Amino acid sequence: MDAQTRRVYLVLLLAPLVVLAFVYLYPLSRVLWLSVTVPTPGFGNYERLLTSSAIQGVIWTTVRICVLTTMLALVIGYAIAYAAVHLRGWRGELLLFFVLLSFWLSVLIRAFAWLTLLQSRGVINTWLMDFGLIDAPLALIRNEFGVVLGMVHYMIPYAALPLFANMRGIDPRLVPAARGLGAGPVQSFLKVYLPMSLPGLISAGILTFIFSLGFYVTPALLGGGKTLMISEYIAVQINDTLNWGLGSMLATTLLLSIFALLAVMSIFVDLRKVFGVK
Known part of the structure; x- marks a missing residue:
């Protein structure tokens, strides 16, 4: 050259x-x-992480919702990935198509769809009242339940697809071999299949948790301002109260937390494979 x-x-x-x-x-x-x-040089903004009960409450709410969302998305995503791997022919492909179809939908469309379903005069409350199962509408939105439900719906593909890729690499003859050696179906799954799918489970879990940390639209719409997560709190500090120093501190803390999670994730799995880099 x-x-x-x-x-x-x-x-x-x-x-x-x-x-x-x-x-x-x-x-x-x-x-x-x-x-x-801003407003003064120093680490005063970062000290508020330890002294401000409001900030600590928002962080705790964010972590709690993200952990719950990750756990539910992993359970549902694991079942979907397991079924897609073991279904033969067009059934597995159709299941993956519906997962991808959900993946392609806009987060705004999903949130408004859940608003239509869950609001006090929405489809679900109307049906329950028509069948006489409830006397008054249930509070399904403007609380953590609505936020978690909307986030889990959005995060299922992020959990299912990495798990599917991991399960595709597991030798399908191992579980039948364990069954042939006398292990029961539950024991074969717990002792053979689950440990081999653990790297995919860890990577999907951390990936889902990282994406959940930055949610804004779904908590804003389904939480109705009553369930405040860190992204929405940052937006309030920047746009409404004009507290740029505090908002920038929270944004920096969120970014550093994501980098730390990626570092932990790199211990268990190859990040190049997770993000499709060869």
């Missing part, structure tokens, strides 16, 4: 790096700078 070709390759490499630094790294650096300079 001559010198001119190397220079061309260097320019082709540097050009996207410069664009990335301008549109991504520079705004992130500004957010980090605001978190330690």
